[in-house]
Amino acid sequence: MMSDLPIDLEKVKKEKIDEEILRVGIIAELDAINLYEQLAAMAQSEDIKKILLDIAKEEKTHVGEFQALLLKLDKEQVEELEAGKKEVEEELSK
Numbered sequence: 001m002m003s004d005l006p007i008d009l010e011k012v013k014k015e016k017i018d019e020e021i022l023r024v025g026i027i028a029e030l031d032a033i034n035l036y037e038q039l040a041a042m043a044q045s046e047d048i049k050k051i052l053l054d055i056a057k058e059e060k061t062h063v064g065e066f067q068a069l070l071l072k073l074d075k076e077q078v079e080e081l082e083a084g085k086k087e088v089e090e091e092l093s094k
Contacts (some may be wrong), residue, residue, distance in 0.1 A: 022070040037044045 005024055012020045014065045040052035071078050 019070060019073050022066045022073070025066040026063055026070070029059045031064065032056070033059045033063070 002076065007024065009017065009019060009020060009024075036052045036056035040049045040056065043049040043052060071081075
């Protein structure tokens with residue numbers, strides 16, 4: 001589980017701070033998704049499993065919110081996401 005920031009935000013250029021904050025938020029949400037899904041897989045109670053999976057789903061929405069904001073700020077990220085998508089499509093079409 002992430003409890004410390006994965007980067008030192010004080011060392012980030014001022015004009016890039018918002019992008020890095022959003023990336024840290026994405027990392028935290030992905031970490032939470034993994035945690036809740038792993039706990040749900042181990043839970044014996046179906047009620048607990050159901051709630052954990054519902055919370056994990058909410059965290060996925062949070063990832064989407066952070067990513068939407070990041071894509072507004074970082075045009076290179078938009079281009080690289082498209083490039084990655086094309087690479088996958090090309091590889092899977094072989």
